[in-house]
Amino acid sequence: MATATLDSWIRSEQSNTSKKRKSTKPDDKPTPPKYAKTDPNPEPSSSSLEKTKSDPKQAGTATGSTLKVIEETGDLFAAPPNTLLVHACNCTGSWSAGIAKAFQTHYPAAYKQYSAYCAANPPEDLIGTALLIPPEADSTSKHFVGCLFTSRHYGRRKDSPAKILEATGPAMRDLLRLVGEFNAGVEAIGERVGDVWMCRINSGLFRVPWVKTRGVLEGSEVGVGDVGVVKVVSLEEG
Known part of the structure; x- marks a missing residue:
């Protein structure tokens, strides 16, 4: 990715974020993310770690089309380069079990950014939003990681299925x-987000029937230029 292009995208995101939300920490001074290498003590950034409470109309000009969901069996982590891999997350910074643990194992740098982001933002600000984490420059898989904040907590404190479903639509949008x-800020097509793959979000440790989550996803309106198809990859059929 050209340095000038990346810097331009970062400055644009920082400007947009500063207008949308004041920091809850007066001394919090986010710094631009570093993609070249993993920072062992990452600073939460409001550029690549961008989030806002979503309005259904924010994701582009409405077309009347809704998201198409297709399913197949296979290995989620064997996706082609530049694929965005999506999973549902809690808002407390933990990927300690289930599919989230597999994400932590495959993408430790992404986990550090997610964890730092959660530490810098209260759950009520994160719920119903998303986090897009680009791959590290030296990544061999070149996978983007997408976090959908669908539950405030995990384990016994996880949100109810109804609340999780309520947060899923806005988070996806x-x-x-x-x-x-x-993608609009990246000139080289080979550096943009390509396909979008996800697991059967919410159906694991969040205990939400997959058919209900799929219904929410398929009801998500997509705008002009938005991704229109999501591939759901699971190890077993049914």
């Missing part, structure tokens, strides 16, 4: 918006 903004 927010992610589509972030993808559109990122």
Whole structure:
């Protein structure tokens, strides 16, 4: 990715974020993310770690079309380069079990950014939003990671299925918006987000029947230029 293009996208995101939301920490001074290498003590950034409470109309000009969901069996982590891999997350910074643990194992740098982001933002600000984490410059997989904040907590404190479903639609629309903004700021097609793959979000440790989550996703309106198809990859059929 050209340095000038990346810097331009970062400055644009920082400007937009500063207008949308004041920091709850007066001394919090986010710094631009570093993609070249993993910072062992990452600073939460409001540029690549962008989030806002989503309006259904934010993700582009409405077309009347809704998101198409297709399913197949296979290995989620064997996706082609530049694929965005999406999973549902809690708002407390933990990827300690289930599919989230697999994400932490495959993408430790992304986990550090997610964890730092959660530490810098209260759950009520994160719920119903998304986080787009670009791959590290030296990544071999070149996978983007997308986090959908669908539950405030995890384990016994996880949100009810109804609340999780309520947060899923806005979070997905927010992610589509972030993808559109990122791709618009990148000149090289080979550096943009390509396909979008996800697991059966919410159906694991959040205990939400997959058929209900799929219904919410398929009801998500997509705008002009938005990703229109999401591939759901699971190890087993049914």
